[in-house]
Amino acid sequence: MNRNAPGPQTAKLEWRGIEKRFGGAPVLERLDLAVAPGRSLVIIGGSGQGKSVTIKIAIGLMAPDAGQMLVDGEDVTRLKPAARRGLFGRFGMLFQGAALFDSLNVWENVAFRLINADGVPRAAARKRALEALGRVRLGAEAADLYPNELSGGMQKRVALARAVVANPEIIMFDEPTTGLDPITADAINQLIVEQVKELGCTAVSITHDLVSARRIGDEIAMLQGGRIVWRGPAEDIDRSGDPYVEQFIHGRAEGPISAAV
Amino acid sequence: MGSRDDTPGLESLRRPGVNPVRAIGRSSLGLLRVAGAVALFAARGVAALATPRWFLGQTVRQILAIGYFSLPVVGLTAVFTGAALALNIYTGGGRFNAEQIMPQIVALGITRELGPVLAALMLAGRVSAAIAAEIGAMRATEQIDAMQTLSTDPFRYLIAPRLTAAVITLPLLTVVADIIGIGGGWLVATRTLGFSPVVYVRNTWTFIQDWDVESGLIKAAVFGFIVALMGCYHGFHATGGARGVGRATTHAVVSAAILIFASDYLLTTLFTHG
Numbered sequence: 303m304n305r306n307a308p309g310p311q312t313a314k315l316e317w318r319g320i321e322k323r324f325g326g327a328p329v330l331e332r333l334d335l336a337v338a339p340g341r342s343l344v345i346i347g348g349s350g351q352g353k354s355v356t357i358k359i360a361i362g363l364m365a366p367d368a369g370q371m372l373v374d375g376e377d378v379t380r381l382k383p384a385a386r387r388g389l390f391g392r393f394g395m396l397f398q399g400a401a402l403f404d405s406l407n408v409w410e411n412v413a414f415r416l417i418n419a420d421g422v423p424r425a426a427a428r429k430r431a432l433e434a435l436g437r438v439r440l441g442a443e444a445a446d447l448y449p450n451e452l453s454g455g456m457q458k459r460v461a462l463a464r465a466v467v468a469n470p471e472i473i474m475f476d477e478p479t480t481g482l483d484p485i486t487a488d489a490i491n492q493l494i495v496e497q498v499k500e501l502g503c504t505a506v507s508i509t510h511d512l513v514s515a516r517r518i519g520d521e522i523a524m525l526q527g528g529r530i531v532w533r534g535p536a537e538d539i540d541r542s543g544d545p546y547v548e549q550f551i552h553g554r555a556e557g558p559i560s561a562a563v
Numbered sequence: 564m565g566s567r568d569d570t571p572g573l574e575s576l577r578r579p580g581v582n583p584v585r586a587i588g589r590s591s592l593g594l595l596r597v598a599g600a601v602a603l604f605a606a607r608g609v610a611a612l613a614t615p616r617w618f619l620g621q622t623v624r625q626i627l628a629i630g631y632f633s634l635p636v637v638g639l640t641a642v643f644t645g646a647a648l649a650l651n652i653y654t655g656g657g658r659f660n661a662e663q664i665m666p667q668i669v670a671l672g673i674t675r676e677l678g679p680v681l682a683a684l685m686l687a688g689r690v691s692a693a694i695a696a697e698i699g700a701m702r703a704t705e706q707i708d709a710m711q712t713l714s715t716d717p718f719r720y721l722i723a724p725r726l727t728a729a730v731i732t733l734p735l736l737t738v739v740a741d742i743i744g745i746g747g748g749w750l751v752a753t754r755t756l757g758f759s760p761v762v763y764v765r766n767t768w769t770f771i772q773d774w775d776v777e778s779g780l781i782k783a784a785v786f787g788f789i790v791a792l793m794g795c796y797h798g799f800h801a802t803g804g805a806r807g808v809g810r811a812t813t814h815a816v817v818s819a820a821i822l823i824f825a826s827d828y829l830l831t832t833l834f835t836h837g
Contacts, residue, residue: 363708383716390714401709404700418618419714464713 312375314339314472314504315360320369322355329355331528342498342505344519346550348559351525353508357474361393362386394465398477400457402449409445412464434467438493455486466497473498475507479514491517512551524550604796611723621724629690630732634739636689637682641740644677645669645747653756666763667770669748674775678740680827682733683786687819694725694794695815699801699808725791733787734780778834785830786823793819
């Protein structure tokens with residue numbers, strides 16, 4: 303196979319036999335998962351099931367103990383720092399708590415990659431940051447505010463603008479609606495769907511918010527006990543027939559999954 | 564306990580948790596592990612300085628934060644220490660009729676020892692803690708992870724500018740501490756001990772050698788590196804949310820202070836007997 307020219311069947315992202323342990327306790331056990339180009343996959347699962355670890359391994363913030371991570375068929379599990387920085391340029395990520403830089407204002411946050419990694423002059427970077435803010439329906443009046451002056455929903459919008467400003471091929475969303483009221487959460491979901499469609503990128507989201515999962519995912523996969531126990535089209539989740547999925551979507555304490563309390 | 568032992572004290576020592584040999588071994592290995600981790604961290608920080616890209620704006624911002632805004636606290640510490648030192652040396656000198664060498668001893672004490680050490684300790688309290696808290700909070704809120712995903716190396720953007728700024732500014736602060744500290748001694752000597760203002764300054768100026776000041780400035784540069792390194796290292800490795808950030812801050816200040824005193828002794832030995 304020519305690894306430099308992925309064919310139409312090559313997955314954009316593939317976790318191949320990924321294993322990860324923390325202090326001897328297994329979190330991921332031979333995780334096999336793939337996402338086709340241009341598709342939006344949502345990984346659902348309870349707390350402590352390794353959802354965050356799954357996307358941190360994919361983006362390269364964490365190394366697996368075993369297994370391979372592939373992007374466009376290329377093994378990117380253990381890259382040198384310069385190659386890793388290059389790969390980061392193909393990714394965008396929206397962090398759970400937005401992870402905006404406190405010391406920088408909104409437009410500097412959005413333009414961070416452009417200024418500090420891509421060497422774009424500040425004036426041009428500001429222009430592109432304002433365009434990206436417009437795409438998440440934030441006006442120029444927000445550009446000079448600091449993160450602590452923004453509501454939770456606005457912070458998520460800014461973080462989304464930061465994730466999409468450099469037109470990434472792949473975007474990761476870590477609990478994009480956690481901590482938001484239902485209306486703001488729906489607005490964020492809508493923006494995510496719009497941006498993913500507009501950029502034509504591949505998206506992987508993790509959430510335990512089923513409303514969000516149904517809204518932003520083409521497909522949903524359930525992570526339980528360190529592996530994927532069910533995967534299917536988002537519209538099929540109500541008739542999965544899988545006891546784990548059934549218990550999770552109905553929010554029952556009784557069932558094969560024991561509550562994490 | 565299921566069974567009784569005739570020597571419960573010895574039995575308790577045999578348990579893995581309290582075996583003194585094992586405890587010492589574990590502590591020694593732990594110390595070596597930390598020393599190795601700090602050395603690697605420092606090497607990564609210095610390596611980030613050796614090759615582009617350099618974030619000069621960040622370095623200037625840190626020079627202001629570390630240096631300029633520390634001037635009042637360093638100045639106040641120096642003036643009071645200089646004044647107290649003058650009184651003590653005057654009293655001590657008086658026991659063998661040598662009060663008149665007080666200006667020289669004050670100058671020597673300030674430039675070689677107290678100027679750099681006190682400025683460094685003030686910076687350990689003010690700057691090391693602030694660096695650890697800021698970087699620790701960035702770690703806790705995933706800002707450092709976010710920075711990496713934005714193709715920016717945190718060692719270049721966060722660590723290297725702080726190390727550079729502290730190494731540049733602590734010697735400058737020490738020059739200020741030297742002048743103000745000697746000034747504190749001069750104030751006490753001329754206002755309360757009857758020294759001539761002009762003679763005091765002349766005695767100090769003719770006595771002080773270049774190396775007295777230079778050795779203090781070399782110490783200050785080393786202390787500056789320690790102060791920034793401890794703040795960065797403990798902040799970067801903070802875990803466990805707000806409590807972890809608090810712990811990182813404490814560790815940064817304590818470890819910086821201990822390393823300042825230890826390296827001061829080593830450098831003084833090197834400068835005086837090397």
